[in-house]
Amino acid sequence: MQSTTYRRTVIDRLAFLASPQPLWVTPVSILLILGIWELLCRSGLVSALYLPSPSAIVVTGFEMTVSGEILVNAKASLVRIAAGFILGSAAGILIGLATGFSRLAEAVGNPIIHALYPVPKIALLPLIILWLGIGELSKITIISLGVFFPVVINTYSGVKNVDPLLVKVAVSFRTGRVNLIRKVILPAALPVIFAGLKLAAGTSLLLLVAAEMIAAKEGLGAMILHYGDLMLTTKLMVGVLTLSFLGVLFNHGLNWIEKKLIPWRQGV
Secondary structure (H helix, E strand, O other): OHHHHHHHHHHHHHHHHHOOOOOOHHHHHHHHHHHHHHHHHHHOOOOOOOOOOHHHHHHHHHHHHHHOHHHHHHHHHHHHHHHHHHHHHHHHHHHHHHHHHOHHHHHHHHHHHHHHOOOOHHHHHHHHHHHHOOOHHHHHHHHHHHHHHHHHHHHHHHHHOOOHHHHHHHHHOOOOHHHHHHHHHHHHHHHHHHHHHHHHHHHHHHHHHHHHHHOOOOOHHHHHHHHHHOOOHHHHHHHHHHHHHHHHHHHHHHHHHHHHHOHHHOOO
């Protein structure tokens, strides 16, 4: 009897944890964190030199937006990250499909991919600058490299984990290779591909900042480095939070595209 009661209690608790939470939970928790942060700064326990208050960051951010400083630097960063992300993800999906579908491509490509993947991409930045100069091409290239590897590995895994029954049915209907990839393998692998794209989005922001800190006059990374050197922490935090906002924006954008391309998974 006691064991039955215990099991019911555990099941009820698990059901509560898995159930959808009210909409007010997220905004209230964010406001609570910001409120504690503001109180710590206003109480003097934390110096504004090390951590400015949220209200000071908002005021400074508004001033930098009105002056156009944020918009100019954000535009420069967005152009670089968009170009690098599109090129890297397109190459990753194409090569991932090839290595997952073709045994010859798998035998040739996978050893190279797995050998280069562990190399920190930031470590390659000086070499890429030496090859391509300090212009936009080197920045876009390093972002593309960072995006390429998580996308190609996830695409390959997605292709390899496609249900063999789906492939057999398509082959039994004499589906050509192009249609087999386009109508069967690619749609089945899309959830895993999007997981790789979301990982790559975070990596692209990291490499963007690193590239702009080393060789750029404009961009959020260059702006953060500049104000860090001047010890203007409030303006530095505005740049950091702008990057955080871009990361959230990218994630929501990829989620929206995923829902449009994979409507059958919306209820999962």
